[in-house]
Amino acid sequence: MSILADPLTLPPEERRRPARSLYWRGWSLGQIAGELDLKYDTVKSWARRDRWDDAPSIRKLEDCLETRLMVLICKESKTGADYTELDALRRQVESLAKVRRYEAPGGHSGDLNDKVANRNAGEKKPRAKKNHFTADQAAELKAIFLDQLYGYQEAWFAALSFRTRMILKSRQIGATYYFAFEALIDAIETGRNQIFLSASKAQAHQFRSYIVSFAKLVGVALTGDPMLITSELRPAEEAAAELHFLGTNFRTAQGRHGNFYFDEFFWVHSFEELNKVASGMATHKKWRKTYFSTPSTIAHAAYPYWTGERRNRRRKKEDRVEIDVSHAALKDGSQGPDRIWRHIVNILDAEEAGCDLFDIDELRDEYAADEFANLFLCDFVDDSLSAFRFNDLVKCGVDTIEEWTDFHPDAARPYGDRPVWAGYDPQNSETGDNASLCIFAPPLVQGGPFRLLERHPLRGLDFEQQATFIRGMLSRYNCTYLGIDATGVGAGVYQLLAKPDSGIRGVTRIEYSLEVKAAMIMKAQHVISRGRLAFDSICTDVVSSFVSIKKTLTTSGRNVTFKAGRGGEDGHADLAWSIMHVLMNEPLDGKEAQKSTMEIL
Template sequence: MEDAASQNPPNPNPASLAIAPIIAQNVQARSLYWRGWAISQIADELGLPYATVSSWKVRHKWDQASAIERAEEGTLERYLMLIAKEQKTGSDYKEIDLLGRQFERMARQRKYLGEGGNEVDLNPDRAKGARATNKKKDKTKNLITPEMAAQLRADLETGLFGHQSVWLTSTSLRTRMILKSRQIGATWYFARERLLVALETGKNQIFISASRAQANIFRNYIVQWVQKVCGIELKGDPMVIQRGADEDGTPIEAVTLYFLGTNYRTAQGYTGDVIIDECFWIYGFEELFKVASAIATHKQFTRTLFSTPSTLAHEAHPMWTGERVNKRRAKRDRIKIDISHDHLKAGALGADNVWRQIVTVFDAIEGGFDLVDVEELQLEYAADEFDNLFRCIFLDDSQSMFPFALMRRCMVDSWDAWSRDFEPYALRPFGDGEVWIGYDPNASESATADEAALVAVAPPLKPGGKFRILEKQRIKGKDFEGQAAAIKDMAQKYRVTRIGIDTTGAGKAVHQLVSKWFPLAEAYHYSVHLKAQMVLKAKNVISAGRLEFDAGWMDVLQAFMAIKPEFTSKGVTYTADRAGGIGHADVAWAVMHAIYFEPLDSTQSPGGSSTMEIF
């Protein structure tokens, strides 16, 4: 229970509240100055008078600061940015460790330069007895002893829902293929299950996803879990885990966890259990499964595939139905696989030795899953979209303007493909690169009607080049001012030169607010002709292989696939299915708002580009 002080905090000093923003601006201005910015540039960036920044420089003696002071501030900024990231990569953890050691080194330098400093401050090993102490230092890292592994298993088994308990009983099966509802804790569960298998059997684990960023979700779940239960921070990528010693004191062989995106081709020399996430959405499934089969050739290794359903035309669908195994069999030798929900609800081993299971959201709820409200989901999603996401029904995209076969060429591993100029967690992720913003607002005046979509798209560097979707956001439950503020927040991260907003309905007020700080924001008032032009432009861009987004962004893929032609009295228009008056495919429309700035003839330059340095 909270104490009285925490329930009734003292009123802050009004004077301190007024001074706090000034101090923050002072620190930010000093940081920019030490990074080489001119006083005039700093004043423009922070919206301050030139005289104010100049007086801070003189009064606080910025030029007299030592190199150590400047280095400490820059190191602290980077350290705090990495600590604030919700999902950290392996390189992030390495850099956090490096920055921590840099703090220690700079502290020793300060002490050495201060009064009474000596050489021991710079080199602690020179202190008496330091070398002997260091020799005794435990060099073992990523150590999870058998006792710790037992703690992890106990923690897992006490926190499972019914469908996850079924998965736990199937751990040792050679091949598992699970068709599942969205958001029922599959990635969370399999990250834990496979770590325990690695610790208890010594088998390496190879996690494969559509992109490296998606694969790192497994890694993050594992790191967080071990930190919570055992108090140990696992490091490294690949992650080598020491397993301690047995009862006789004999060291137990270490085990390695690999986290791979589209670079799975480099894993052909590995051996171990294979885990494939969202297998029905991965491009090039046949090639991927051949690699996975090679990794897990030996009979003691297992293969686990799980995913929400995509389309009937996906390369993984024949494996699900059994058509893949029957492909080269004579008609009389073909085996029959029952893939009905009634047969697979509890899981069943097929004649092809593949254990299959279907877990709908209703199945999960029946097993005690209480983290979703089905009635709310049915209001938020169109009927066929709900069936696909939550009832495990494959889509027929034959009528879609953007079928999966077309969209799959857009899917890239952004971790590798864009590393030269894009750092998603940096303060300025795309540096000084040009960015166009597209926004598709709520479908009605209600702030809670459905989700709006906001995207940042990098336009081609030259006519005919590629568009890249750098960032996407879903906005829900915000009024017009909140939506406009979200657009402004994104614009402050990039050098934005164009903004396109749908003003057919609720977006009109959002556009008016955005135009106050970005006067050139484009208003798109939908008509049959305009929507047709946008769809045909996007179709042309995608057909030419000129659009890229991270392969882990299934919602972008689904949004484009949902757009279909519809015949009306005014001609052909393009819509996504609606339920309860709620529109969908919002991310796709937001992307099209940005792409549409390029002329239909892509060899022409989109003239009139704004170069206003607002932020």
């Protein structure tokens, strides 16, 4: 059957294309010659000269489709099936044409896919500016901010007109959260720089984490450190507001200027030196200074600033001022004669102002009376009777992110295979004392620091549960020593962990006596006074725990002992005791490496 209406009527040379089509459809040269009334050698010559065998598959498909289309197009009476086939063949021809364009030099994916080819067509939307807030986003964010404030936070916001604010607060009432939000709103609206100082880089970055989260509420992704922020509320030619997040290394803080926020300023070391630099950042009258913190001790260098005594130094008697810093005077906030606006917000004030995040009765049960007063009622600690000096302890705080490059807390093996020492002070079910586990990197060189890698408080667990928890924590480390107070519940914990199959080496039994406690205190005093205890500056519980240990007389009145919180009255010191279980594994003078673990009876 002929593929054309009448191929025999064509001159021999014009039968060349029909011959090629038949060849590509699988006909032999002899069949083609007979069908088209051609000489065999003629067909063979065409096939050789035109290289029919070398044609790409796509060209053969196109020829077949075109031939079939010609047949259907020339058909006078078409059926529904013919039209359906015509449409399908047309789409196939278009698809093959796209493939040809893609394979040609300069081809791209848009040649195959119309959606890809047209994705850049039409009016282009302007790309969103980095770290930029529109007027609508700024208004929405401020509305969210103002809508969620508790009463005491509203007082802080109302006090923005005061150049210096100093706030004494209970823990966990949302101060860092509030001031991060306040600073972001100010940066958006005014373009002023914002500077955040904290006891460590990690603590300063809590501000950053909050600010990034706030911006996401209105669809803005903030990046950078320092963070540069612009908004439609300010002229485009103005410089971006800079947000800096700094630890207490005041040398890195020099040269900045802007509003500054000093977080937990009652817990930083070298407050005087750092405050000189911080105050210099806000020398111009347009900048604000905001100090906020939980209280530490009356021995801290910031305490005279709070009471006003620092201002009165070197002033004549007639120029001195008296500042009432009692809770009654500062519950609602008040500006003193030194122009500082002070405010005290304890946990009862927070509850009264709408903060319903606490079960205060449960907290009173969980903490000893003086510890609750310090942490939640804004009472300063008088450490004059403490066995340890507050200022010595604060000096031991370090910025672990900056300094401990060999420790990776989120890794499966945070300290690799290097040895660690651990200490455990068990829970006392009779006194309600908490339990505490601490994990240390021992000194790498003689006289080097003991570095606190982890500390974990425990409460409400029986001895088997305590042992299980300890095994789980130490499984991530190469623990070569674990000192356990084996008194009471601790005896059961010790027995479970001292078994050969516990997976913990160097489990050491410690039984308290007047002599043992005195030796532990003496060793800890020696280590701390020489700055050999190192912990993250945000671990203020370490400082509080040691300060709560006081020198006292025994019941007989004949001997001196040390007591804190084991009866639930003077503040829990479980963390300090667990740390001392580790420190005692080194000889008292620290000059000789411990050759083996020991059992203290």
